[in-house]
Amino acid sequence: MSVQPCPDLEVLFAELEEGEGSALDHAADCSACSAVLEEHRLMEQDLYRLADPLPPPTLVASVMARVATEPVPQRREVWSGLTILMSSLIGGLGILVMSDQALGRLGTGVASLLVEGRLFVEGVLSGARALWSTEGLAVAAVLAFLLLTSLAGLKRLAGSAPTPSEA
Template identity: 40%
Template sequence: MSDDERELARLLLEAAADPGEREALAEAHRQLEKDLLRLADPLPPPGFVAAVMEKVSAAPRPVSAVEVRSAVAIVAVALAASAVAFVRAGASAEGLALQLARALVSAREVLVGGGSGLAAVWRTGGLPLSVVLAVVTMVTLVGLRRLVAPENAKVVT
């Protein structure tokens, strides 16, 4: 006898002390159960699924737990890097500003150098460079699309 059956027997005993009365009650419940088991859930109105999907498509895309963890990790790394930079600058606002200014000057030098390099490459092989850049951009865009919405990627071939 399962727990459920034992519980049912206890409830019947509680409801009817007389054995005959108890058997009649049990039979009435059995009959009622037969009728109840014949009931079925109705179908929702036509267009229900379409209406749900319309609402779903209008709603913002759900954020997955992986994405939340990634975002938290990025913010944590950025904060840690800021804290390290602050400490290395002597833990003072003046030191941090000085370090930022140095970084800006270095970045300017890197940009100017990079620009000169690109200009030289363009002068010597402009067409191949354009083709390579176009291919890299396309591959990146297709990859990003596949990553964001796999079902859409099937349409774009």
């Protein structure tokens, strides 16, 4: 077998994904390329370790068990979190609908709303655009805050379950 030049790394990694290819065949016999592949493998391993570990398969069961044994206030906390989330979504939709442009379009088009769904969609979309251009940052911040708080709540509920890194 003649000595081939080392393949482009992009080609090598593409074939690594596919699991076969001439570059991979070359790497098997080439110390430089197999070193690169090994380094890549280790790095990928580290990345997987750094990435949030998947919840343990018993997560739902342990959360439900904890919720069942928790005193009422904590259960209420979960429900109030969900309620806040839902009402903020509904409120957000309300703001979209109430915004001037959307309201104007809806006012004239409300009779034909059912047959002209397009008008409604356009109204909501223009409302969303107006809202986004004026309040985009605030809306994004509120949504991110809600997401984080509900995640934090879930994590606290699941707190007693050992994470894979602790196990």
